[in-house]
Amino acid sequence: MPPTPTAQATDNELARDALRGSTAAFETLYRRHVGRVHGAVLRLVGYDHGRAEELVQEAFVKAWQKLGSFRHESAFGTWLYRLSVNTALMALRSQASSPIYDAGEDGPPDVGEEPFCPAERRELEQAIAALPPRARVVLVLHDVEGWRHEDIARETGMAVGSSKAQLHRARGLLRRALGERS
Amino acid sequence: MNEFQWHRQMRDLAQPEPPSRDLWPAIAARLERADEHADTSAPAATLHTLTPPVRRSRLLPWAMAASVAAVSVLAIGLAQRSAGVSAGSVAATPALARSWQPKDPRLSGAAVELQAARLELAQAMQQAPDSPYLHRLMHRTQQQQMRLRRLENEAG
Known part of the structure; x- marks a missing residue:
């Protein structure tokens, strides 16, 4: 049974506990980093709050699944931030061929x-x-x-x-x- | 606006901005659903994708053992069918010897391998009794044992 996370635990310690299956540790990581992650994703999707929240959820699920690839060489926050930005970019890319993506390419924003x-x-x-x-x-x-x-x-x-x-x-x-x- | 003001203004935007609602309950539900899905209905490839790596690594030896057993069953079965050799010597372990042994020597090797896989899975289930994945593997192994019995009955 993974230990209960404490407020003093470092990100790396929490990431190790999460890797052992502790969702409580992962929740602590979520609470520490959701502001930065959500801020970045929100800006990338053009301040579409609903979309940003969807993508942030997606990013944290991905982070949970990819915890094993976090090598502790960089800060956990940086790793999570990059993963989240990448999730948002992939979502934007997937709609690249849609008319919405190309709308307004030629004119200045109103x-x-x-x-x-x-x-x-x-x-x-x-x-x-x-x-x-x-x-x-x-x-x-x-x-x-x-x-x-x-x-x-x-x-x-x-x-x-x-x-x-x-x-x-x-x-x-x-x-x-x-x-x-x- | 000069360049300095421009950049300062842009950098000022880079502030943490928590979402308007708590996203954790939805994330936790998705994590749970993903794990449940992986444990109950998904194939091993999906299990690999959805479960955190260490939990995967705990299951991996048992999954590998079952895979090895399955491959061994096939290989031994084929070899014995083609060569017609007796596999009686394979059943040497007392625990395995106590289990059902087919009279047909061509099926003995497969029976031993399946019984070994079953014992290993039983050990794994002592450590993780609630793992649906192990239960599924055990069920599959038992089905293979039943198939083996049917094969022997059909062979007369």
Whole structure:
């Protein structure tokens, strides 16, 4: 019987207990990391809360199944974060051929008529949500999450040059959408 | 907005953001369903996919033992049928010797292998009595033993 997790247990200790079948340990890991994971997934799916919650569930189920592949070389949080981002990217990729994915590829996102104020985080989020999915993914991973183009290219399956081009495009669309008001 | 402001604003978005509701109950239910599914109805490949690795590794030796037994049954059966040799010498272990032995020497080797697999599974079930997977393997082994008896009856 795996031991009951304590609040003091490290992530690695909890991951080992979870690997031995302790869902209580895994729940503690969930509670520690769900904020970061959900935040990243939410941004990637364009602030679609329902979708993000679905994908976060999916990511944690995958994490449970893949615990054996966690080598304790990196922090558990980093491993889980990457796995979750990858889950979101795969979901976005699977809808790549649908009309929804391509909608609005050519035009700037519409964020409404209200004047832009840099302090209004919500408005910026809306503008990012309205970006075309590929551009949004690259912008979020590069400018928000701090990924390098090489990592983005590897995870999304696009060329490094394409990642840079998408970022350039995303920034342009975002600036246009926000109207360069400041 | 200059570049510095842009980047600062973007990085400010990178805040942890918990979901509006607790997702754990749904995740826990999915983990349970996945494990139940793996234990009761899924083949070994699905079991491998859905169960955490260490739990898989606990079952693996027993699954391998049963697989080896099944392959051995087939191999020994075929070899004895083609060569027509007696397999009476295979039944050397006292525990195995006590079990049912077919009169047809061509089936003796298979009977011994199946009985060995059954004993190993019984040992495993002492450690994990509630494992549906082991129960399934045991059921399969018993069915193979019954098939063997039928074979002998048919052979007369």
